[in-house]
Amino acid sequence: MKDIKTTPTNETRRQFFKRTLAATAVLAATDVRMNISLAGDAGRRTSLDVPWYRRTLRWAQTNITEIDPTRYDIAWWRQHWRRTQVQGVIINAGGIFAYYPSRVPFHHRAASLGDRDLYGELASAAHEDGLAVLARMDSNRTHEDCWRAHPDWFAVDATGRPYRAGELYVTCVNGPYYEEFIPDVLREIVARSHPEGFTDNSWSGLGRDNICYCANCEKKFRAWHNQALPRARNWDDPVYRAWIRWNYARRLEIWDLNNQITRAAGGPDCLWIGMNGGSVTGQSQQFRDYRAICERAEIVMLDHQARTDALGFQDNGVAGKLVHGLLGWDKLIPESMAMYQQGRPVFRLASKPEPEARLWVLEGFAGGIQPWWHHVGAYHEDRRMYRTIEPLNRWHKENEALLVNREPVAAAGLVWSQQNADFFGRDNAQELVDLPFRGFVNALVRARIPWIPVHADHIERDAAKMSVLVLPNLGVMSEAQCESVRRFVARGGGLVATGESSRFDETGESPGDFALSETFGAHVPANRDRTDWTVRIRRAGETNHTYLRLTPELRAQVYGPKTGAEPMAVGKRHPVLRGFDETDILPFGGVLESLDLNSDCQVLATYIPAFPTYPPETAWMREPRTGIPGLIARTAPAGGRILFMPADLDRRCARDNLPDHADLLANGVRWAARDAVPLAVDGPGFIDCHLYRQGHCLILHLVNLTNAGTWRAPVHELIPVGPLRVQIKMPDGVTGAGVRSLVSGRKISSARKAGLVSFEVKSILDHEVAVIE
Numbered sequence: 005m006k007d008i009k010t011t012p013t014n015e016t017r018r019q020f021f022k023r024t025l026a027a028t029a030v031l032a033a034t035d036v037r038m039n040i041s042l043a044g045d046a047g048r049r050t051s052l053d054v055p056w057y058r059r060t061l062r063w064a065q066t067n068i069t070e071i072d073p074t075r076y077d078i079a080w081w082r083q084h085w086r087r088t089q090v091q092g093v094i095i096n097a098g099g100i101f102a103y104y105p106s107r108v109p110f111h112h113r114a115a116s117l118g119d120r121d122l123y124g125e126l127a128s129a130a131h132e133d134g135l136a137v138l139a140r141m142d143s144n145r146t147h148e149d150c151w152r153a154h155p156d157w158f159a160v161d162a163t164g165r166p167y168r169a170g171e172l173y174v175t176c177v178n179g180p181y182y183e184e185f186i187p188d189v190l191r192e193i194v195a196r197s198h199p200e201g202f203t204d205n206s207w208s209g210l211g212r213d214n215i216c217y218c219a220n221c222e223k224k225f226r227a228w229h230n231q232a233l234p235r236a237r238n239w240d241d242p243v244y245r246a247w248i249r250w251n252y253a254r255r256l257e258i259w260d261l262n263n264q265i266t267r268a269a270g271g272p273d274c275l276w277i278g279m280n281g282g283s284v285t286g287q288s289q290q291f292r293d294y295r296a297i298c299e300r301a302e303i304v305m306l307d308h309q310a311r312t313d314a315l316g317f318q319d320n321g322v323a324g325k326l327v328h329g330l331l332g333w334d335k336l337i338p339e340s341m342a343m344y345q346q347g348r349p350v351f352r353l354a355s356k357p358e359p360e361a362r363l364w365v366l367e368g369f370a371g372g373i374q375p376w377w378h379h380v381g382a383y384h385e386d387r388r389m390y391r392t393i394e395p396l397n398r399w400h401k402e403n404e405a406l407l408v409n410r411e412p413v414a415a416a417g418l419v420w421s422q423q424n425a426d427f428f429g430r431d432n433a434q435e436l437v438d439l440p441f442r443g444f445v446n447a448l449v450r451a452r453i454p455w456i457p458v459h460a461d462h463i464e465r466d467a468a469k470m471s472v473l474v475l476p477n478l479g480v481m482s483e484a485q486c487e488s489v490r491r492f493v494a495r496g497g498g499l500v501a502t503g504e505s506s507r508f509d510e511t512g513e514s515p516g517d518f519a520l521s522e523t524f525g526a527h528v529p530a531n532r533d534r535t536d537w538t539v540r541i542r543r544a545g546e547t548n549h550t551y552l553r554l555t556p557e558l559r560a561q562v563y564g565p566k567t568g569a570e571p572m573a574v575g576k577r578h579p580v581l582r583g584f585d586e587t588d589i590l591p592f593g594g595v596l597e598s599l600d601l602n603s604d605c606q607v608l609a610t611y612i613p614a615f616p617t618y619p620p621e622t623a624w625m626r627e628p629r630t631g632i633p634g635l636i637a638r639t640a641p642a643g644g645r646i647l648f649m650p651a652d653l654d655r656r657c658a659r660d661n662l663p664d665h666a667d668l669l670a671n672g673v674r675w676a677a678r679d680a681v682p683l684a685v686d687g688p689g690f691i692d693c694h695l696y697r698q699g700h701c702l703i704l705h706l707v708n709l710t711n712a713g714t715w716r717a718p719v720h721e722l723i724p725v726g727p728l729r730v731q732i733k734m735p736d737g738v739t740g741a742g743v744r745s746l747v748s749g750r751k752i753s754s755a756r757k758a759g760l761v762s763f764e765v766k767s768i769l770d771h772e773v774a775v776i777e
């Protein structure tokens with residue numbers, strides 16, 4: 005066994021800080037809050053001594069495979085770190101496989117490691133090069149010999165059989181593996197190599213799909229809830245819901261315990277930061293309470309490597325904005341970005357097509373995410389993947405001061421909560437929760453209305469800056485969250501809500517009516533079945549041959565044959581129905597039931613029940629008119645405009661991608677916002693617009709998602725669009741005296757008039773970033 009590696013000397017560490025001094029100074033100069041946080045730190049740090057988690061803007065990870073100790077060319081990878089301008093590296097250290105000669109019993113060395121300290125050699129090289137080091141762990145399963153020696157460390161099913169993942173055995177979060185083994189490994193790694201911190205891929209143990217019945221779980225759950233563990237997954241059982249909450253609480257204890265260990269061993273900045281995903285539903289599956297984690301975290305390492313067809317590249321912007329909303333916009337969110345073919349299908353050793361990788365990275369930048377390139381294995385025969393990140397990171401370095409420490413400028417806040425994903429989404433969060441949210445995302449991106457995600461507990465904090473709040477089928481809402489919405493509307497704010505928003509409390513129980521019924525002006529009739537989840541889930545997953553009838557008032561002209569049966573009305577349609585003058589119906593797809601409405605409501609569309617599509621001779625409306633409302637508008641006494649959509653057009657928009665649904669959603673948001681949208685972008689294409697303020701500047705990202713691969717990954721080539729005409733409302737303190745481009749480098753001429761700055765972007769290939777000064 006090799007001797008324990010010498011740790012970096014004080015001199016080395018001081019050099020490390022010096023090397024990053026220039027970047028630090030740039031950041032500190034642009035961020036008042038950073039200086040405040042430094043000054044507030046008991047005078048221990050100087051302004052040049054910004055901790056690694058605030059200044060490491062570009063990261064690298066070569067995920068070490070078991071064979072790599074025989075072929076890892078450290079000199080080559082050091083060059084690659086330099087070529088790609090990274091400031092931090094994530095190096096496999098321990099967990100399932102140890103990449104150093106660990107002395108902790110049952111800490112398995114990688115098969116080809118022998119006595120080599122590959123992790124230690126890499127950590128030393130990185131420290132010598134002035135890079136921050138995160139030791140990567142993977143800590144939720146281990147090998148058979150350990151299970152034989154310590155069966156009480158492992159998760160078991162109701163019959164006492166251990167849960168397995170392939171050849172490995174899954175460890176239990178309530179056992180000594182997490183309380184003794186992992187802390188021993190963390191302390192050993194700190195002592196050997198002094199990493200800046202730790203990441204861990206699968207730190208949260210067994211996911212929600214399985215219940216562990218080990219003795220530790222039985223004992224601890226009884227102590228917590230005074231009940232035996234639930235025998236099966238059953239969301240209607242209060243004990244099962246308590247088990248869900250208990251699991252969340254345990255993951256937070258693990259987060260805190262690991263941080264105690266690493267800080268005690270490595271100093272106050274030696275953080276254990278796990279890893280977290282970009283999907284709230286995914287976080288729920290793993291009992292990771294995103295809001296509570298972000299309250300504890302100084303930095304979030306985001307494991308969110310690729311898009312799906314349905315989510316699109318815009319999903320990366322969503323992830324960045326959602327996590328920043330929890331973590332703060334002054335902190336960093338590096339994201340693992342696969343340089344190999346990740347997503348569907350997966351080819352670990354083949355390059356991801358360059359335009360596909362590039363657009364994912366650029367959407368990340370637009371959402372406030374920092375780059376972290378990721379390769380699997382230390383040797384590649386497909387070398388194209390090494391080239392992908394170079395120009396992107398070069399651009400990032402040149403413009404880094406403008407890419408962090410910014411505040412979003414938005415018209416709309418899309419409200420979400422993880423409780424809703426759990427207790428309303430249950431086992432069908434995709435249909436019940438994700439699709440409605442995504443429908444609004446796609447409609448707002450398409451309409452170029454700037455928006456941000458707002459956590460339901462942060463409405464008071466965040467909504468004051470916005471014109472309109474959106475509740476996308478937010479079924480579960482606490483009374484405090486509802487009260488925040490009522491106050492927002494009472495202050496004159498606009499509201500758009502859909503589906504079953506506010507029908508359930510935070511425990512998942514429903515009193516029957518919407519908690520926000522008086523705000524919506526709509527009530528669920530008292531005899532309605534409130535608990536039939538089978539019907540709810542089936543309807544969410546189907547597209548039926550149903551329609552919405554636009555209220556027939558207010559039409560100036562009719563083009564087409566007259567039946568004589570329909571009354572003619574003249575006038576102007578409601579602004580929410582703008583653009584639909586030539587039709588009296590719209591395709592719908594959902595199913596609606598009657599509601600009781602307050603007298604101050606205006607029904608903008610009613611439901612047409614399903615009729616056959618086939619054979620075509622049968623495709624005529626059996627019931628052309630009902631009184632069942634699909635869209636309901638009202639204006640609150642204080643002037644707040646409220647649009648309640650019992651029709652799940654948000655979910656339909658995400659499912660079926662019909663432009664009518666996207667237009668209706670965008671119209672609704674504009675109307676409720678009283679057209680107070682700070683950004684207008686005219687011109688062709690599918691462009692994701694992100695607007696920020698930084699000091700006296702506005703920063704506008706325009707990401708060109710117009711592509712043959714927009715809805716089918718991967719993108720094969722980039723297609724330029726333009727020109728785009730941009731108009732931005734100038735907030736106080738921004739003069740709009742000049743506009744410059746960070747991508748094309750062209751000088752952009754602009755005009756100022758009545759508080760607006762206008763300019764044209766001639767052409768965009770992949771993205772453009774305009775700085776308005």
Ligand SMILES: [Zn+2]
Pocket residue numbers: 158159160176177178179216217218219220221222
């Ligand atoms: Zn257990």
